[in-house]
Amino acid sequence: MSWFTKIFGHKQENPYSPAELPERQEEKKLPAAIESTTNLVPNTVVPSTTTPVVKPVTRELPMMECPPFPGNASCSDNDCPCPNTTMPPAKGYLWVKPEVADTRMKCLSLAALDGYMTASGISSIDEIRRRCLPIVVCEQAAKRRNLDLAVAASDYGSWVKTGKVPCRATPLVTSESAPAVNIRSSSAPTLNIGDEYGGGIIFYIDATERRGLIAAKEDLGRFSWTDAKIACHNLVSNGYNDWFLPNKEQLYQIYLQRSAVGGFSDSGYWSSTESSAYGAWYQGFTNGNQDDYYEYN
Numbered sequence: 001m002s003w004f005t006k007i008f009g010h011k012q013e014n015p016y017s018p019a020e021l022p023e024r025q026e027e028k029k030l031p032a033a034i035e036s037t038t039n040l041v042p043n044t045v046v047p048s049t050t051t052p053v054v055k056p057v058t059r060e061l062p063m064m065e066c067p068p069f070p071g072n073a074s075c076s077d078n079d080c081p082c083p084n085t086t087m088p089p090a091k092g093y094l095w096v097k098p099e100v101a102d103t104r105m106k107c108l109s110l111a112a113l114d115g116y117m118t119a120s121g122i123s124s125i126d127e128i129r130r131r132c133l134p135i136v137v138c139e140q141a142a143k144r145r146n147l148d149l150a151v152a153a154s155d156y157g158s159w160v161k162t163g164k165v166p167c168r169a170t171p172l173v174t175s176e177s178a179p180a181v182n183i184r185s186s187s188a189p190t191l192n193i194g195d196e197y198g199g200g201i202i203f204y205i206d207a208t209e210r211r212g213l214i215a216a217k218e219d220l221g222r223f224s225w226t227d228a229k230i231a232c233h234n235l236v237s238n239g240y241n242d243w244f245l246p247n248k249e250q251l252y253q254i255y256l257q258r259s260a261v262g263g264f265s266d267s268g269y270w271s272s273t274e275s276s277a278y279g280a281w282y283q284g285f286t287n288g289n290q291d292d293y294y295e296y297n
Contacts, residue, residue, distance in 0.1 A: 061241060063164040064104040065113075066134060073136040076129070080141035093142040093152035094159055095135045098169040098198050103131045105167055105239045134165055146172045169198065171242040194260035199238030203257040204250070215254050215261045216243060225280045225295035228270045248273040248281040248290060255283050268293070 073092055107116040113132060122128060129135060134155065137145070142152050148171045155165045191212075195202050198214050205212040220231050232245040246254065248271040258264050268282040268291075275281050275292035283290050 061166040061168050061236065061239075062105065062108055063162075064108045064167040065110045065164050066159050067110065068163055069160045075138040075141055076135050077137045077141040077145075080138065080144065092156045093137050093139065093147065093149065094155035094165060094170070095137045095142065095145065095147060095152060096155065096165065096168065096170045097130070097135070099131050100134060101167055101169045101239055102198075108167060134159070148173050168239055168241055193257055199240045201261045203261050204253045213246075213250060213253070215257075217261075217263065219263070219265065223270070224297065225270050225293075229272060245270065245272040247271055248283070251281075251283045252290065255285060255288055258285060 075092075077095070103116070104113070107113040117123070117128070117132060122131065136156070137147070137152070139149070142149055152170050155170065159165050191197070191202060191205075193202055193205060193212075200214040200216045202212055203215045216235070216237055218237070220228075220235065223231055229245045232243050235241070235243045237243065251269060251271040254261060264285050266286045268284050271281045271283060271290075273281045274295075278294055279292040280295050281290055281292050
């Protein structure tokens with residue numbers, strides 16, 4: 001048995017040049033971006049300082065070393081109902097849990113991981129699978145967990161070819177309006193609004209108490225609406241790269257939980273929701289009102 005076990009950016013372009021738009025108005029601050037992940041487990045995140053982003057930059061993720069590929073690997077997802085499926089090279093999927101990414105950021109090599117497990121007293125197979133190593137899954141298991149199949153397959157291929165895998169949680173396939181974050185399970189502690197995880201703070205939990213959303217802990221600076229979306233999409237924060245600009249409903253939920261999340265300006269924050277061909281909605285953090293502004297602001 002193998003031990004292996006931001007979401008999206010809204011890439012819309014503004015087709016209008018500044019000459020076609022009315023006079024510039026006050027710029028709006030970029031809101032804390034939000035992330036969706038799975039099987040959340042509390043951790044401690046050191047707050048980051050505010051870092052303005054002038055141009056989007058794609059940063060390479062650190063690579064974590066994994067045990068050598070055995071030639072063939074079997075699906076090791078305990079919740080997958082299919083038989084023990086053996087997958088040849090380039091046919092499997094790798095599932096990197098958020099807690100695995102958190103652990104491995106401290107110990108990217110196998111030698112460092114061995115030392116970390118010894119110091120932390122991690123010895124059981126279940127604990128190693130949960131916290132230390134990616135999990136091999138079949139296509140059915142990957143789909144059941146809403147994993148991004150392209151990313152999960154690419155990670156599997158990276159393991160086969162290089163023995164290393166990007167150190168970040170496998171992104172999920174979800175929709176902007178339907179949060180897809182598993183936050184309650186038999187194997188995970190209860191999490192609540194205001195708890196830290198994945199480089200941010202949980203600000204929303206839906207009625208099923210199994211899904212929610214996470215807000216980043218820092219503002220990025222002042223941007224036009226188009227540049228704000230790009231900056232969120234390109235953000236790498238505390239080992240996670242699947243952040244995105246929230247829509248107006250999600251942004252309002254952040255406003256409602258502003259005390260639990262903390263660190264907000266009194267200015268308005270952009271949402272990803274357009275109000276017209278020229279404008280987009282923003283959220284005021286002084287009075288809670290939502291209004292639209294020209295996208296070039």
